[in-house]
Amino acid sequence: MLVPVDFTGFIAVVKRDCATCRLIEPVFRELMIGAALQIHSQDDPSFPDSIDDVIDERALELSYRLEIEIVPTLIQFQDGEERARLVGWKRDEWRRLTEMTALGEALPEYSPGCGSKSVEPGMPEKLAYKFGDTPLKARRVEAASQQDEHELMFERGWSDGLPLVPPTEDRALKTLAGTTRSPSEIIGIIPPDNAPCTVEKVAINAVMAGCKPEYFPVVLAAVEAACLDEFCMHGVLATTYFSAPIVIVNGPIVDKIGLNWGHNVLGQGNRANSTIGRALQLVIRNVGGGRPGGVDRATLGQPGKVGFCFAEREHDSYWESLAVERGFTADESTVTLFAGGGVHPVGDQKSRQPESLTRSLALTLRTVYHSKVFGRTDALLVVSPENMRVFREAGWSKARFREALDEALTVAGDEVVAGAARIDEGMPPHLADIRLSKFRPGGLLIVHAGGGAGMWSAVITGWAGSGPKGSVPVTVAIKS
């Protein structure tokens, strides 16, 4: 113990770099006459110069254990127990606590303290690790003295092909500070190896992906969603199709952490968008063991498999958000996962009426998976602000738009059965006499996103194995 169990007296924590600590040096001399006083100096054990037996506190262990935030701090102990604590210099308070009525007579009444060295940026995490309070259980991997740690991470197969942020203890602890959840909590079983995944393992992968601590609750929610049975992450990974978990974020957290919902929303350049989606993929790769050429059997894949995350543009949307459609309130923050492929643009520069624009969008939506395959593959439609304007000006609700889309995407079976249009691909022949809808109920997600200018929207194909037997979109609330 740094403080003896039977210690009765005062402990002062100071540093030379603090003007108030230097100012009250005479006070310490006065105090030492009347009481037991230990002085711990954070930056220079020869300070205060006029006092012998200053305790070297450069390791900051006592400061860490006593949770010192400001110097000077004066703590009164009785039989090893803390009784009272003062920070900075307030003459009246110091006199009251020490019962020395003339203490600091020549000094000003008040002088504020300075920040403790133990709470400088990054230091709490370093101290937590150094003094054994670290909750981290992960196996340690030592880089040899001549070894480049970046190359080590590639060699061990931890990378998706891009550089990683080295997952050190202090970085992982900083990331874990982004949630109130215990590092040891198991938040899911990650396919394909069906490995139990702790909050700590997610944090390590989030560090490598480049996430800031405040993104961590979103990453955790995305991992939880990917582990839901109905999302079928194993199949989404193992398929020869293009699929990857696409993370769509709704709610107040979007602006709090700076997720992009505007220009280039589906592209590069925003740290939160780029790293949250990547963190989920790294968890699947490293914890789950899902690697291309291994259980990931994608024939072609697509660039979004590195990570694909974006936010809905909610503040000026004419329609209810994706999360509200899926049963959440507008003030809840949520993550929706969609097993999606690549982005297919829709360009229509001429439609100014909602009926025409709906038919335009339907033409591209029909091509999802194959123009003659119906009811098999979900889709995600990203409507840009300029396209949404057409619906807003016509007063079309989201429900009305959905109804019109469904009508435009329902065809006579004989147009799309196998062999029709001299194409072997298509629906089974027994469906020739009925009308078929392109999407199963609940199989078309619609979000509003993108920059203010540009009459473009985007269609993102779902997985070939969409639906209850394969993958359905899932939405979960983001917890703190």
Place this chain on the structure above:
Amino acid sequence: MSTLLDPTSELQPAQREAIPRPQSLSEKRVALLDISKPRGDVFLDHLEARLGELGVDARRYSKPTFTRVAPVDLKQQIVSECDVVIEALAD
């Protein structure tokens, strides 16, 4: 020297060698497993016919859906009833 945290599941199972392929299918019970992908049945129909001509005891099984791993019950049924599995993997 820096210390990094292992981001993996740390399972690292020991390398397991695949068991040797049988030299012959005589006296073997063969499972023909359809994973429920399109046209898997066409492939297995052919195989079943060819194995029948050779006098091999072949039995048909199918997964409920190709999107998920086989249910434990099905795996246990195959293990208890057969010696060899031939799987129709893809369409």
